Amino acid sequence: MNNQQWLMIERPNGMVSEQHFTLTETKTPLLREGEVLIKTLMLSFDPAMRGWMDDKPSYLPPVAINEPMRASGIGQVVESNDDALPVGTLVQGILGWQEYSIAGPNSLFPPSALPSGTPPNIALSVLGATSLTAYFGLLKIGDPQPGETVLISGAAGATGSAAAQIAKLKGARVIGIAGGKDKCDWLLGTGIDAVIDYKSENIRARLSETCPDGIHVFFDNVGGDTLEAAIEHAADFARFVLCGSISNYNDDSPKPGPNNMFSLIAKRIRMQGFIMFDYMAEVDSAMADLVQWLTEGKLLWREDIKEGFDNIPKTFIRLFEGKNQGKQLLKLADPN
Ligand SMILES: NC(=O)c1ccc[n+]([C@@H]2O[C@H](COP(=O)([O-])OP(=O)(O)OC[C@H]3O[C@@H](n4cnc5c(N)ncnc54)[C@H](OP(=O)(O)O)[C@@H]3O)[C@@H](O)[C@H]2O)c1
Structure with missing residues (x-):
């Protein structure tokens, strides 16, 4: 499968810009036992991603030069070597700025935390x-x-x-x-x-x-x-x-x-x-409260959804310009 990716090619010294990334195309590797191939449907943009670009000790290792930029998102399983995640399953995890990613079960967010059928935008915004x-x-x-x-x-x-x-x-x-x-x-x-x-x-x-x-x-x-x-x-x-x-x-x-x-x-x-x-161990009970407040109309939210693989870096930069009106997301595809 051809796989478009945005790689981080340079660490910013100051304001992040589009020049720190390059668009490339590669092939998805073959799946090993227990792995799934995920098609990215929607990406989340988080200010913390700017810190992941620096070569400094932090709570996560830095993104490596020439690696796809790290980002969380929602995707759909399109090939599976894991019976627990059949083709068609929606998953959440660190998918990166790429059309397809490979994941083992431990790299995905526990699906039990979200009500089944939660649309990708809601899973990444008000229930994210x-x-x-x-x-x-x-x-x-x-x-x-x-x-x-x-x-x-x-x-x-x-x-x-x-x-x-x-x-x-x-x-x-x-x-x-x-x-x-x-x-x-x-x-x-x-x-x-x-x-x-x-x-x-x-x-x-x-x-x-x-x-x-x-x-x-x-x-x-x-x-x-x-x-x-x-x-x-x-x-x-x-x-x-x-x-x-x-x-x-x-x-x-x-x-x-x-x-x-x-x-x-x-x-x-x-x-x-x-x-x-x-607080990952307490996500289920927190999610129950959030879902209750949401369904009772007590939790309002805004989403700012861009589209198009080419627009990924500039969508990220919006966060630091204050341009995003609520949760910044980018849609790549609808669930199949
Ligand atoms: N500790 C954690 O586990 C954790 C997890 C998630 C997020 N966070 C942190 O939470 C904060 C908000 O993240 P978010 O994802 O919810 O983003 P967000 O608030 O939806 O978007 C970022 C907003 O930050 C403001 N901003 C940008 N540059 C600024 C500046 N120089 N001075 C003041 N405000 C500026 C802008 O709003 P205005 O237009 O109002 O300036 C911008 O819209 C970030 O600091 C992020 O790192 C922490």
Whole structure:
């Protein structure tokens, strides 16, 4: 089978661009025992992929030069040497920027976690890894209590919007930070209490207005100056959930951290990073909650679905330009 792939040919030093990838065509290798050939139907685009391009130790090894860019997605089994995954089965996993991939059973997401018949876009957006990230980070680390003030950065994105709404479902006052009027209007429409448009408003002034009793839980997707501003406005014993730091992902050299770290001591702030994979054993129960909120209309979401294999790199870059309106996806084919 001919297999188009986007390879990573160069590591970015600064902003990622299309020049870091090249389009190529190869043949799919022969299947071994226990393996399946998967046709990619839909790809997920995640800011963390930018970190996977750097040659630095992290929670996953770096993508190798001349390897297909690593990405998660939904695919369909088109050839099978595994009785548990017959031809036609929809699967989720790290498929990469390629039309076909080969996987063994352990490289695929447990299918039991998703309700059967879940369409690929839903499996990658509101019932996907970003919502699970929001769920675990907010509830396991932030643990918001009714009446507490929860601040979310990157709040109109896939992870942030889920975290904001889950915090609201838990009875918190929720403030979201996002870029631009359209995103802020949509976010307010999900039922949260206030929004801060960091592109047109002064974050510190707006935090003083919207968080008069201080921030009890900060779910941070952005880092940098936003994190520093949140430390300034934190309440005593605040919990800071470090989910992401997208404002730094394309820096060409490390930036100084927040200049007010002593406030963590003075205000007894607890700050903890996490990776969604830490909670894989609890995915089924988290998914049950997400499905329930979704079917009750309590969890709203947006998807931004592009099409076409040629458009893969430029779709990825949209994340760092703030162009994506909700979960960024790209469709390659419909299920057969
Ligand atoms: N810890 C984990 O396990 C885990 C798992 C998944 C995701 N994450 C993290 O969660 C965050 C959100 O990921 P997502 O997949 O849900 O993406 P997303 O929020 O749907 O999309 C990325 C958004 O980030 C914002 N952004 C881009 N550059 C920025 C900058 N320089 N400063 C401030 N905001 C910027 C843009 O929104 P605006 O237009 O509002 O600026 C953009 O739309 C990322 O930091 C990601 O790494 C962590």
